[in-house]
Amino acid sequence: GAVVSQHPSRVICKSGTSVKIECRSLDFQATTMFWYRQFPKKSLMLMATSNEGSKATYEQGVEKDKFLINHASLTLSTLTVTSAHPEDSSFYICSASLGAGSYEQYFGPGTRLTVT
Amino acid sequence: RKEVEQDPGPFNVPEGATVAFNCTYSNSASQSFFWYRQDCRKEPKLLMSVYSSGNEDGRFTAQLNRASQYISLLIRDSKLSDSATYLCVVNKGTYKYIFGTGTRLKVLA
Numbered sequence: 262g263a264v265v266s267q268h269p270s271r272v273i274c275k276s277g278t279s280v281k282i283e284c285r286s287l288d289f290q291a292t293t294m295f296w297y298r299q300f301p302k303k304s305l306m307l308m309a310t311s312n313e314g315s316k317a318t319y320e321q322g323v324e325k326d327k328f329l330i331n332h333a334s335l336t337l338s339t340l341t342v343t344s345a346h347p348e349d350s351s352f353y354i355c356s357a358s359l360g361a362g363s364y365e366q367y368f369g370p371g372t373r374l375t376v377t
Numbered sequence: 378r379k380e381v382e383q384d385p386g387p388f389n390v391p392e393g394a395t396v397a398f399n400c401t402y403s404n405s406a407s408q409s410f411f412w413y414r415q416d417c418r419k420e421p422k423l424l425m426s427v428y429s430s431g432n433e434d435g436r437f438t439a440q441l442n443r444a445s446q447y448i449s450l451l452i453r454d455s456k457l458s459d460s461a462t463y464l465c466v467v468n469k470g471t472y473k474y475i476f477g478t479g480t481r482l483k484v485l486a
Contacts, residue, residue: 293472304464304478305421354420356474364409364468368420 264288265357267369274345275377281341282372284355290335291357295366296328298351305354311338345376378403381467383477391485394455398480400465401447409468410441410448414461415479421464424450455484 264287274280284294292313297305309330310318317330329341338357342349352373356366383400390396402410410427425432427439427448438451452459465477 295472295474304476307473310473352418358472360472364472365411365423365426366472366474367423371418371420373418 263367265369271373273375279343284338286336286357293358294338295356297354347376350376380475381477383480387481389483395453397451402467407467411466412450413464460484
């Protein structure tokens with residue numbers, strides 16, 4: 262149980278294009294999902310908290326217009342990196358919480374984005 | 378001071394050894410604590426939650442010391458497959474995690 266998938270697992274795009282990453286909870290409903298990015302040999306940095314049916318909450322320093330988050334259903338959240346630049350290249354990981362007082366998060370396998 | 382601090386390591390230990398990691402947290406209001414394991418270029422996987430009474434799962438034992446604000450992870454009889462980065466995670470009663478930078482473990486044959 263508590264399986265989270267992400268798609269795509271790897272994407273290479275050109276500067277200026279937009280990339281959408283999907284995060285799905287496969288066997289549970291997640292009212293809250295989280296988006297992280299991770300640079301090599303660094304820890305995970307929380308970008309935003311995605312709430313089903315409402316606007317995402319972004320962490321300080323994360324541009325909401327650049328990283329668009331949509332959480333349209335209880336099993337799907339999407340992150341769109343708009344007008345990508347090489348410095349956006351990173352490992353993006355989503356997670357989902359079971360909620361209802363359970364604070365454990367389950368992580369998707371991550372998406373490696375390379376912007377050329 | 379970081380909210381969650383870990384020794385980055387690496388800890389290089391021989392197979393069969395016992396190794397322990399500590400993690401300190403600065404916010405006394407922290408409520409939930411976890412250890413995650415992350416392999417290179419993979420996502421973190423929940424290893425165990427850490428309860429006030431301590432908990433054990435096979436070769437892994439986690440303990441919480443609220444007075445000194447640290448949690449620990451003990452691995453007994455280390456296996457080669459235990460080589461990974463171990464992430465300490467603290468939660469303040471919301472669903473938001475605060476990650477430590479991770480401790481790298483290398484178990485050597």
